[in-house]
Amino acid sequence: MKTLFKIFTLTIATLSVSSLSLAKEVELDRVAVIVNTGVVLESEVTELIDNIKQQAEKNNQTLPRDKALRVQVIDKLIDDTLVLEIGNRMGVQVSDAQLDETISNMARENNLTLEQFRQAIVKDNIDYEKYRENVRKELISGEVRRSSVRRRIYISPQEIANLLSVMKEQTNSDVEYRLGHILIEFPPEPNQEDMNAAKVRAEKVIALLNDGSDFARIAIASSGGAKALEGGDLGWKNINEMPTLFSEIIEGKDKGTVLGPIRTGLGYSIVKVVDIRGRQVVEIEEVNARHILITPSIILSEAKAEETLKGLREQIISGEADFADLAKEYSDGPTSVKGGELGWADPRSYDPAFSSALAALNVDEVSQPFRSSFGWHIAELTGRRTLDATKQMNENKAHQLLYQRKFGMESARWIKELRDEAYIEILAQDSE
Incomplete structure (x- = not known):
């Protein structure tokens, strides 16, 4: 029994020493920053620093000292954590399908297939699954920023007019x-x-x-x-x-x-x-049309709806009946009371089938019956015109420029407010 006890004690002691030795060899992750109820891990800081250094080396770019770089990286990770925290509260999610589409677009922008893009990521010693999740986080952060900052931005008509005036002065010599x-x-x-x-x-x-x-x-x-x-x-x-x-x-x-x-x-x-x-001119085509819509139902089959419209078209073509009168009597939907009139509109705003039908018509021509997502139609094209949309394009451009300027400033203010209201504790780095 004494011999067995000695063997058992020796075995336990050996195991304890081995376990202690093993524990010393395994580097455990640690918390680098506490942000409200969340944390930034040291591994996240190290990983981002390594990625930045790797990209800088590729681009022959000089970086600041490690201490300054670490401060910048921690600031970014704190901001990301705060924004993602809001995203969780808002319920913002990015599905795997959305994520795959985004990464596929990134691959196309680099003239690569998705598989080639994945191989390029792996070749840079980056875990592809981690990369995917980082992209997901960036998408969520972007959506949260846009939705939170957008409501803080107001652009007055006078601001747009002033910028248009400046833009005109800058481009006059080129026009x-x-x-x-x-x-x-x-x-x-x-x-x-x-x-x-x-x-x-x-x-x-x-x-x-x-x-x-x-x-x-x-x-x-x-x-x-x-x-x-x-x-x-x-x-x-x-x-x-x-x-x-x-x-x-x-x-x-x-x-x-x-x-x-x-x-x-x-x-x-x-x-x-x-x-x-010397200046960009944008033209858009508008069409004027009217239609008669018959919506199939349990008591009105698809075939019957099409057949009814064929009969109405024959009456219009032969001159037996007026298009507007038939629309008021037979057409479904809100345009019936106006004789089927749709008014001037960009044809791209219509259902694709309706838009295609109008594109094939000459002015004052009545279409054969066709099916759209709303039901069966006959349509008459009553006019086609081309409008100069350059002024609207320039106003939109000016609005977008002003929005981008203000977005940058308001986004910085918003982040500062988040940080001011948050509990943030940066833990001391272990000395080596």
């Missing part, structure tokens, strides 16, 4: 206008009656141009300007190259604009903005 010019001349030594008569002729010319008459043809026939035989084409000029009288009224005008009559020493000038280059 060129191709101008058409018609001069309704005064006779030599004109009296007031001559000048009045010239103005009347100029106003008649403007009325013709606004009604769609050909500018070049009228210029050749009626203009007393030096470029009359060239259709009044003055060529490309920027604001600084134009006569002052022209530049004052041309600046900022859209393609196709006819201006005048402008009184000069020679007579009355009429100017048309034939084209613009």
